Amino acid sequence: MNVTNDGFKDRQLHIEDYLQMVPAEQGENAGVSVYQRIIENNNTITDFWTDNLLELILRTENLNMAYRKVKSNKGTGGIDGMQVDELLPYLKENQTFLIQQIRDGKYKPNPVRRVEIPKEENGTRKLGIPTVVDRVIQQAISQELTPIFEEQFTDNSFGFRPRRSQHDALRRCQEYVEEGYEYVVSLDLEKYFDTINHSKLIEVLSRTIKDGKVLSLIHKYLNAGILQNGMFEETESGVPQGGPLSPLLSNVMLNELDKELERRGHKYVRFADDCLIFCKSRKSAERTLKNIVPYIETKLFLRINQEKTEISHISGIKYLGYAFYQSKGRCRLRVHPKSVRKMKDKLKKLLEKGNGWGNDYRKQRLKDFITGWVNYFSLADMKKLMQVTDRWIRRKIRAIYWKQWKKVKTRYRMLKSLKLPEYRVHELANSRKGYWRMAKVLNVALTNKLLAKLGYKSMLDHYLKICEN
Numbered sequence: 001m002n003v004t005n006d007g008f009k010d011r012q013l014h015i016e017d018y019l020q021m022v023p024a025e026q027g028e029n030a031g032v033s034v035y036q037r038i039i040e041n042n043n044t045i046t047d048f049w050t051d052n053l054l055e056l057i058l059r060t061e062n063l064n065m066a067y068r069k070v071k072s073n074k075g076t077g078g079i080d081g082m083q084v085d086e087l088l089p090y091l092k093e094n095q096t097f098l099i100q101q102i103r104d105g106k107y108k109p110n111p112v113r114r115v116e117i118p119k120e121e122n123g124t125r126k127l128g129i130p131t132v133v134d135r136v137i138q139q140a141i142s143q144e145l146t147p148i149f150e151e152q153f154t155d156n157s158f159g160f161r162p163r164r165s166q167h168d169a170l171r172r173c174q175e176y177v178e179e180g181y182e183y184v185v186s187l188d189l190e191k192y193f194d195t196i197n198h199s200k201l202i203e204v205l206s207r208t209i210k211d212g213k214v215l216s217l218i219h220k221y222l223n224a225g226i227l228q229n230g231m232f233e234e235t236e237s238g239v240p241q242g243g244p245l246s247p248l249l250s251n252v253m254l255n256e257l258d259k260e261l262e263r264r265g266h267k268y269v270r271f272a273d274d275c276l277i278f279c280k281s282r283k284s285a286e287r288t289l290k291n292i293v294p295y296i297e298t299k300l301f302l303r304i305n306q307e308k309t310e311i312s313h314i315s316g317i318k319y320l321g322y323a324f325y326q327s328k329g330r331c332r333l334r335v336h337p338k339s340v341r342k343m344k345d346k347l348k349k350l351l352e353k354g355n356g357w358g359n360d361y362r363k364q365r366l367k368d369f370i371t372g373w374v375n376y377f378s379l380a381d382m383k384k385l386m387q388v389t390d391r392w393i394r395r396k397i398r399a400i401y402w403k404q405w406k407k408v409k410t411r412y413r414m415l416k417s418l419k420l421p422e423y424r425v426h427e428l429a430n431s432r433k434g435y436w437r438m439a440k441v442l443n444v445a446l447t448n449k450l451l452a453k454l455g456y457k458s459m460l461d462h463y464l465k466i467c468e469n
Contacts, residue, residue: 053211056144058099066139067091070132070244078131079113079227087132102137105213109134109221112240114228126194128226128240138221138245141214146248148208153251154258159272160247166320167379169271170333173278176267177314177324177331181278183285184317188308189296192273193250194238197301198222201239201253221245247272253300260295276319285311322380333380340385343373347389351396353403353435362400366393367457374462386460397456398446399439418445 056062070084077083082090091098101107112128119125130138146162153161158169189195202219209215226233226240239246254270261268266288267278277292279285289311296302314324314331323336335343349355350366357365374386405411412429420428424444431438452458 053144053209053214054103054217057140057214058102062140062143063136066136066143069139069143070135075135076129077113078129078134079110080131082132084132087136090133091136098133098137102217103213105216107137107217107220109137109224111225111227111232112242114226114233115242125241127242130221130224130240130243134221134224135244137217138243141218142244142248145209149248149252149255152208153255154262156262156268157251157255157258157270159270159274160251166271166376169269170320170322170379172269173276173314173319173324174331174333176269176278177326178329179267180280181267182314182326183279183282184312184314185277185279185285185289185292186308186310186312186317186319187275187277187292187296188305189273189275190303190305192302193241193246195301195303196239196250196253197237200301201249204252204256205249218245218249253302256300257296260299261292264291271320274320276317282311282313321377335377335380335382335385339377344389346373347393347396351393351400353400359400359404363455367455370457370459370462374459375466378463378466382463383460386463390458390460393459394443394446394448394451394456395436395439397451398442399435401446402435402438402442415445418450420445 067087071087074084098107110131110133112130115127115129116124117127150161156172158164158166158172198219201222202215205218206215221243222239223235225235239249250272254273254275257275258268258270261277269276269278277285277288279288289309293304296304315326317324318336318338321336321339322333325332325334346369347366350362350369355362401414402411405414408429412425415425415428416422428438428441428445431441433441
């Protein structure tokens with residue numbers, strides 16, 4: 001059985017007859033899971049698929065898609081050191097054995113590689129990086145479970161879901177505030193991904209998944225353990241962030257909270273583990289928090305971070321990097337001060353004079369950052385912020401060029417090429433002022449128009465082009 005460059009080659013399944021009942025992927029159905037196409041075409045056999053999910057997951061079509069997804073995501077390897085570009089040769093040689101091991105329930109996932117990254121505030125976020133082979137298998141599981149659980153997820157859950165984003169969550173927040181729900185319970189779940197109770201999660205999954213082999217495989221991934229500095233650590237709780245399956249499993253667990261909030265009639269918005277509950281008064285918010293904490297801690301076995309969980313008027317809330325304010329009966333958005341500081345810190349690193357980058361490379365890095373950052377914060381009112389930041393960026397760029405024109409003769413030649421008067425060229429070239437002072441003077445030579453012509457992107461120009469205000 002050979003593998004093509006696209007992944008796994010066709011193979012026979014004992015449920016082949018059922019596959020023939022579903023139209024092949026083409027046109028607008030391309031990339032849509034078989035489960036979705038089944039429920040669209042024949043509701044009578046959906047129970048068969050929830051009982052036989054393993055065969056659905058191990059279909060050639062699904063495995064091919066999982067391989068391509070992992071390959072496109074790239075990323076570093078796991079504990080075995082295998083990288084994404086080494087994945088295809090390995091699968092060509094071992095696919096038959098791997099598939100059979102999974103079918104027989106004998107496959108044993110590798111422990112994840114522990115990686116710690118700094119948080120926005122104090123502390124670090126712990127990630128668990130699976131091996132590339134395990135990432136393919138997890139991706140294949142996720143692709144077929146996602147449409148099944150999507151039917152169960154509530155409309156106020158936005159994180160890690162197809163065709164939903166942070167912007168959608170923020171717009172929903174604005175709707176609730178404009179309806180009069182101005183007080184907010186901001187729930188903070190302490191180390192959520194590290195504390196998910198395995199037994200509770202499997203119990204929730206088993207209400208939908210009737211294929212014991214799939215539940216067993218997921219359980220094995222939960223219990224695979226962590227390898228850090230050569231030391232193995234068992235995972236008795238938690239879902240390591242970093243694998244393709246983690247976001248779905250985290251949503252499955254917190255969907256229990258969503259349903260409870262809806263049962264109680266609350267207005268809420270949740271993006272991953274960031275949850276806001278909207279109330280019409282502070283007393284109502286206090287009562288809501290008091291009543292929901294026991295459910296979270298005794299029914300879901302999760303912990304509330306008492307220090308970070310707060311009750312506040314909407315104007316005092318930071319959510320997904322944004323802050324809220326009200327104007328003329330409307331709920332408006334701005335960039336939270338902490339997000340502004342983080343943005344400026346990143347720009348400082350990109351515009352360091354001594355980092356050894358060439359101008360073209362720095363220009364591209366700066367362009368990529370500005371595009372991504374402004375796109376994300378495009379819902380905010382930030383015209384003035386963009387104007388001030390642009391002025392600062394341009395001054396930093398001029399300081400970089402002035403440092404590069406280190407010698408007087410170089411400065412003289414470059415300033416003269418910018419068509420300054422002779423007396424001005426002589427004055428500037430021989431100046432003994434520091435880089436930052438000279439950067440302010442250089443705006444007569446390196447003008448805003450010239451910097452734009454050289455390819456330096458303006459935050460304000462991009463914001464005005466895409467902003468939704």
